[in-house]
Amino acid sequence: MIKSETHPTRGRELRNRYTAADLRVFSREEASRFIPGGSGDPQSDVALAWELLYRLEPELYDQLARAERLHPRILSWLPRMAGTIVEVGAGTGRLTLELIGRGRDIVAIEPAMPLRQILRRKLAEAQDAGHARVIHGFFDDLPLPSDFADLVVACSAFTPSPAHGGEVGLSEMERVCKPGGCVALVWPNNVEWLATRGYEYVSFAGPMSVEFESLEEAVELAEIFYPSAADEVRRRRRRRVPFDIVGINPPRDVAFRRPV
Ligand SMILES: C[S@@+](CC[C@H](N)C(=O)[O-])C[C@H]1O[C@@H](n2cnc3c(N)ncnc32)[C@H](O)[C@@H]1O
Numbered sequence: 001m002i003k004s005e006t007h008p009t010r011g012r013e014l015r016n017r018y019t020a021a022d023l024r025v026f027s028r029e030e031a032s033r034f035i036p037g038g039s040g041d042p043q044s045d046v047a048l049a050w051e052l053l054y055r056l057e058p059e060l061y062d063q064l065a066r067a068e069r070l071h072p073r074i075l076s077w078l079p080r081m082a083g084t085i086v087e088v089g090a091g092t093g094r095l096t097l098e099l100i101g102r103g104r105d106i107v108a109i110e111p112a113m114p115l116r117q118i119l120r121r122k123l124a125e126a127q128d129a130g131h132a133r134v135i136h137g138f139f140d141d142l143p144l145p146s147d148f149a150d151l152v153v154a155c156s157a158f159t160p161s162p163a164h165g166g167e168v169g170l171s172e173m174e175r176v177c178k179p180g181g182c183v184a185l186v187w188p189n190n191v192e193w194l195a196t197r198g199y200e201y202v203s204f205a206g207p208m209s210v211e212f213e214s215l216e217e218a219v220e221l222a223e224i225f226y227p228s229a230a231d232e233v234r235r236r237r238r239r240r241v242p243f244d245i246v247g248i249n250p251p252r253d254v255a256f257r258r259p260v
Contacts, residue, residue: 013227018042018052058114062092071252073204082150089157092118106132139169152177155186160193187251199255208250209240
């Protein structure tokens with residue numbers, strides 16, 4: 001069940017969910033990246049609506065991320081044993097929790113405080129997560145030394161836009177990665193842009209569905225996140241919804257580079 005006391009917008013689609021008044025939630029550092037001109041409209045700029053979602057309704061975001069599961073081959077493709085792992089834009093831990101046990105140390109970097117709180121809670125409840133820590137930071141200014149990690153990864157977080165990584169963010173990830181390590185962008189949003197910067201690409205085949213916990217959750221989240229598919233989700237009456245029905249590319253791919 002979605003809890004939204006400050007935002008009584010149950011069922012309202014993401015694009016119409018927030019207003020410019022909600023931008024007050026951004027810290028100064030966040031505003032300088034997400035609304036560099038000082039203002040914006042989350043009803044015409046969906047990237048802003050997502051940033052507001054993370055801060056105003058983080059549990060709702062977590063519900064979606066839990067349903068949009070990664071292709072299992074991504075997890076087997078990633079290095080099984082890396083000394084130190086850094087994940088940037090870790091959110092509520094869709095990938096982070098899968099990384100436990102794969103590295104001596106895990107550093108999860110996440111700028112949105114409400115998402116950090118959820119991720120810390122999940123790690124505290126997880127077994128063997130003692131070597132994982134969650135810190136504040138942004139792609140363009142990673143708070144870590146050079147050559148720090150064997151694997152530097154981001155999942156559905158990096159884009160070519162400066163607010164969400166861009167050229168500076170990519171070179172920051174590469175700076176933090178040891179020579180011979182791996183920078184991996186899971187579920188990348190702009191494969192061509194990454195290819196021109198020397199990134200290879202792998203995609204795993206097979207049918208994929210969004211795995212909601214119940215039919216009710218499928219209908220409720222479809223109305224918010226995939227409004228053009230909501231009628232079909234109601235008609236099918238299934239809690240599993242194939243990605244081709246929701247109309248987004250499934251989380252089945254990775255762009256990667258091994259700095260030398
Ligand atoms: C779609 S969510 C993905 C979260 C998580 N990796 C997952 O797979 O569920 C995008 C994430 O990127 C984070 N993010 C946005 N801008 C960022 C920036 N400039 N630097 C680092 N993280 C950022 C958001 O706070 C959010 O956690």
